[in-house]
């Protein structure tokens with residue numbers, strides 16, 4: 098039974114309402130304070146509110162104050178105000194404050210029931226809408242608020258509404274496909290298909306038919322006409338993942354499709370127009386491949402109208418912990434576990450790890466840790482970090498070296514990948530920091546130094 102909160106100080110009217118609204122479970126409140134208590138306790142979707150409440154029953158001031166308080170505590174509540182007077186100025190004031198509807202006494206059970214029924218209908222539609230929006234955000238969410246990721250997300254917002262062909266550059270497991278989906282979802286094509294094909298995982302002789310499709314009888318085994326991924330993406334977005342692995346033999350055909358937006362199925366005799374937005378992704382150095390003549394220069398310029406660098410996880414600072422927490426929540430649900438978080442040592446280990454496999458590596462580590470963990474907080478050992486330094490006696494030199502290199506990585510993250518600032522954070526000079534980087538072979542820090550890249 099749906100619950101309605103009735104805010105009414107007149108016991109006679111309360112009784113009358115009980116009879117009139119017998120399809121609902123009614124909760125009563127006689128003044129503003131009781132109303133707020135009941136609202137918090139029962140969280141009703143619909144409230145009826147008599148504007149003439151004590152201590153000012155002859156006027157609407159207390160009723161209007163109650164309305165404001167309800168809507169600031171639970172803005173989604175549908176409040177139907179009930180006025181005694183024939184003057185509807187108070188009712189209009191209430192609507193201006195956000196009341197859903199108003200109703201003038203004397204009571205007509207039929208009319209009031211219809212108003213309440215409509216209020217419930219709207220409330221359930223709105224809550225469905227909120228749930229959909231939340232699940233949509235959850236799916237498309239690119240977790241993180243490091244400078245690097247915020248910058249990349251801003252670029253996504255700018256390019257999504259355009260038709261520009263985008264090239265996503267990033268190491269394996271950085272989330273290139275996640276970014277491609279985010280572009281699609283934020284584009285006008287969001288309700289059309291998103292089709293992804295990985296050019297590296299399909300044998301060369303099959304890739305052409307996977308992409309372009311084929312006519313019946315085009316080759317032995319072609320028993321019926323089959324659409325390729327490009328046609329399947331018609332109206333929507335096509336992600337060509339690992340474009341750097343596309344064989345030379347196919348690159349010319351791909352170029353033609355990108356330039357003219359027409360394709361020909363294998364064995365086909367006519368051109369088919371397609372309306373597809375193309376996003377490409379790769380971890381390879383395409384300009385270098387162009388120089389080596391293993392990737393066509395004209396195709397390179399065609400696919401890289403805009404280039405978006407997806408930062409590796411080690412450059413995202415504290416994001417690693419945010420992503421780890423989100424993944425932990427997901428795996429807890431998936432494996433029905435109740436792990437509550439990470440030990441300090443595990444957090445430090447995650448912050449100082451180099452993450453060569455990026456988010457996919459983090460995912461794998463967490464998944465097995467969640468399944469195998471013995472306690473409510475995941476330890477560095479659970480996450481597969483070597484715990485020799487924790488469990489076995491080390492020499493003082495080993496301990497110092499490990500602590501030094503972890504401290505350098507940590508400071509580098511705090512300093513937003515800037516080596517000058519890292520030196521400041523550590524209280525050492527820049528040349529000393531360089532010497533330590535060489536000593537501990539932390540070469541990736543030099544490559545990704547913010548300052549050096551300017």
Ligand SMILES: Nc1ncnc2c1ncn2[C@@H]1O[C@H](COP(=O)(O)OP(=O)(O)OP(=O)(O)O)[C@@H](O)[C@H]1O
Pocket residue numbers: 238239240241267268269270271272273274275276338380420423456457460
């Ligand atoms: N910001 C993020 N938050 C949570 N999970 C993420 C995030 N980015 C990526 N992932 C997850 O990490 C995994 C790897 O992402 P994805 O497949 O998009 O990477 P990729 O760069 O395309 O990898 P590859 O180059 O190997 O194809 C996926 O399971 C994805 O859901």
